[in-house]
Amino acid sequence: MRILAGALNRTWLTIIGLVLLVAGAAWLLAAAGVLAPLDARLDPGATPLGGVEDGLGLEWLPAVLIAAAALLALLALAWLGRQVPRRRQAPTLQFHRDAREGVTLMDASVISEAVARDVEELEHVTSARAVLRGGRSAPELTLRVVLHERGDAQEVLEAITGWVLPRAVRALGAPLADVGVEVAVTRQSRRREHVRVQ
């Protein structure tokens, strides 16, 4: 139902992993003397970080470090922020053809909640959630249906296709572009069907 940043994570993990692997492997090769014939500074006994303590005296260094660290911190924060699952619910749906003749707007959650209620009416469905994505002319619907363990997933899918989706399409005034149904199964009954006997 919710969208995660899988492609972004794979890309950045590969880039950072490659940088670390190349840096670490290069140091190990230099330490083993493999790179020594290329340059005298790559001799295993050479000190590659020799001038680094002198660099601390540079006047402009703190300013450059502040800028670089701030940029890095912002990038890390942005990446961290992308780990929050997103619904990407459709914005407000516009039902008018010409705004000069009048405007009809509807929050997408109104339709998605109505669709979820329709699905919950089906036998053996314990609960349901719906998310509508895209625009009104090409809406995409994703459903999460929690089915009781005794329920028949095929019956529920047929009822969704034959009854729930046509009602949603009538309300939207346009056929759905794509539909996804995620079925989870529970051993618990619907709360409103519980009867407590004392």
Added chain:
Amino acid sequence: MSALRRRPARVVPAVVVSVVVLAAAGAVLWAAVVRLSEGSWWPGLEEGTRTAGGLAWSAPVAVTAAGIVALAGLVLILCAVLPGGFNGARLRTPEPDDDVVRGRLEAIVTTGGLATLASSAASRVDGVSGVSSSATARTVLVALTTPLRETGSLVEEARSAIERRMEECGVRPAPRIRVRARTKEMS
């Protein structure tokens, strides 16, 4: 539409790496601000850079650190490249009318759902006193407990019941069902 059936998003390694980068950036930022406000670097940093400056390529500390860095890089690449299992198995879907769904209708059952379906079917087999199941998109593992001493026919019966249940629900392709039974004396 983003695919319903997907592989892990690698959220845990992404969070770990971004927090480490954030902490490193914060430390550098703090050190640079202290340098600007007090006119000198933090003594520990000066000591550290002096030590690093004297390290040769082949110094044991440097080689150990380089090995750790290379290993961390390899782990991150494996995290990114290894595909991981799908979050669910496909379900057979009815054909919707073209004026209802123009594109495709996709349905999946979650791996947790597969395990629950298997447990539910196995628990209704006579002679089963307890069930626990786990599932991937392709394989369902079911562990039964039973008071029966001879478990061969019970395992077959449970496997058939689970396969029938998967077929009824339209799980495509049908997952491999592995059933184990353990005799547990009733007290």
